[in-house]
Amino acid sequence: MILSAVFSILFYLAFAVFSVGLVKRLLLYWRTPAPLVIPTTPAPLTNIGVAGRLFREVVFFESLFKGSKWTWLFGWLFHFGLLLVLLRHLRYFTEPVWGWVVALQWVGIYAGMVMLVGLIGLLVRRFLVDRLRYISSPSDHLMLLLLIALAGSGLLMKYVWHTDVMALKTFSLGLITFNWAPLPNDPLLLVHLLLVIILLIIFPFSKLLHAPGVFFSPTRNMADNPREHRHVSAWAHAPTTADEKS
């Protein structure tokens, strides 16, 4: 009972840190001016084109593909495995479970394995390539290990040490609807959930900010139209006759 209460509180805390921290960060990015037009060219000329560029960046990792095929492969496997795994987990937060989430269940399992392969590939590269070894901090390795432990514990629960998923669902739905329920106290589940809590808390303070960051990156989100549209920001523009009059 105490365990369930502790985890419930931790989840609320983690969610609060995650959302407040992230919103504050996004507002900071939003409010900081981009004074000059600096897209990496060739760049799209219109905002619709820019949306397409960001879409390709986020979905296909277009630039990374140009940069490093191995990192692209492992990185893409990890991220899209993760996406499917997250979608699969929606079944713990919806009642009745949406049809497409039901349909995704079997894919999600394989996605979990794919995600693990990607993560291990990224970790191995970090050790094998001298240039990556040089630029890696402890946090870079720990982040990968955290995600590997997260995926590994999830898969172990599926295949080796099962947990009571119905009780877990009652617990997770309870968190959302404020009808608190007990949490099955299987050690593996507790580890899995604790890792989720850690991930949520460190998100707004770590390199995980790359996820929202890409949308704010001026080299990717600006249109190449400086001759046609005069770009001005709060502080960066010349005092011209027009400004002096107003």
Next chain:
Amino acid sequence: MPVPPKEKFDVPRIEEVFSIPAIRVNAMAHSKPFVAKPEHQEALGFPGKLVDGWQDAALDKMEELLGKYRSIRVFLDSCVKCGACTDKCHYYLGTADPKNMPVARQDLMRSVYRRYFTVAGKYFPKLVGAVDLTEDVIEDWYRYYHQCSECRRCSVYCPYGIDTAEITMAGREILSSIGIGQKYANEIIGKVHKIGNNLGLPEPALLDTLGGLEEEVEEDTGASVKFPLDKRGAEVLLVTPSADFFAEPHVDGLIGYAKVFHQAGVSWTLSSYASEAANFGIFIGSYENMRRVAERVREAAIELGVKRIVVGECGHAWRVAYSFWNTLIGPFDFLDPSHPVPQHICEFTHELLNRGALRVNPDKNDDKVVTFHDSCNVSRGSRMGSVPGGQFSIPRNIIKAACNHFVDMAPDTTHEHTFCCGGGGGLLTDDLVELRVKGALPRVQALKQVIDDYGVTHMAAICAICKSQFSKVLPFYDMGMDMVVSVHQLLGDALELDGAE
């Protein structure tokens, strides 16, 4: 065979197959440019020498920049150390110093940012690689922010578009603001503020040089091609890098522009007040100095009553003109709105070629097999024409119109993947010659390949810095300095001139 100058370093060997070097820690730790003297600093509004309490001053400046540039904040936060950029910098490939990997160069600032401006770095510095801003760190900044040519190649491959150039500019701005600017760049900016061009050429000298060029062209061709200076009411103000006035091979490019204007029958003028297209303000990251340099162009255009502004062959100048001028010195409501403002000389010439307004005989260049070096700032920081990538096709189309024999270098070394010449970003100074020679390696490697495979004799460029840099460093690799030519030299040589004998 050209004799390479004697220097105290080993010139890299050109390998058959290009390979990424294994890291050699501190391989270039000895490389740093001369520090600006007090008078160079003060002319730009910077303190003359290292200020008391420089640590706080640097951190204050950093906080200011974090609030003024979204790029810096987002770039410092977003890097995941994926390593995609680690083998992309020509200075890393040429020196193997790991601090010349773009991510490591950024980390010199990121580690300080984390220590003072992020929760993780304040409480867990070791975990996230955060460090205190010590004298050693500032010395590393001075060394390695002057081993980046701000060429943006790394930004092409970064999944978040992190542009190390932005970080380098911020680093240099902080350094200048605490009193340790770079002599080469800051002295030059001071000359522009005072006299109007990087070389410090006053109006009489300019007039004399241009008069000499008129005589020279008339002697060579018989045509009376003019080089007007401060001509009021001309249609076009040409703003070109001052190296075009007498450096080789630049000046042949200027002659080419003049021939194009002559043939097109478009009246044009240079300005003695705004006699410089280069704008080193971008190199040192100083918005205010960049604006002041650009402001001269606006003033000259209004004063002379021109309708259009055309910019000569210069890489970073074109980036500043194309991407920043409208912000810095716009709006251009005093110019003819039916032409893009500003216009690149290649756009101007290309339009004339397309209209059939120029008679060109490419046979005149039959002694040459030409390749083209895409300049970094033009390729990745600007555009020409009306479609993305015009900056690649337009200069090539001009060369192909002027030469029968053109070949491109390897595709991973051209267009958006182009390598910097090794001398851009304010590094074109003799106190950095080792860096410049080593940084040229990837480009020289690709050039060697087309020389061996296709018998290339000349490499054309559209950047004053590229032209000077290659003229200096090619002899180190046993290549002739006269291989480098201006695009408009090729065209000028192939042009059938009215009034020619």
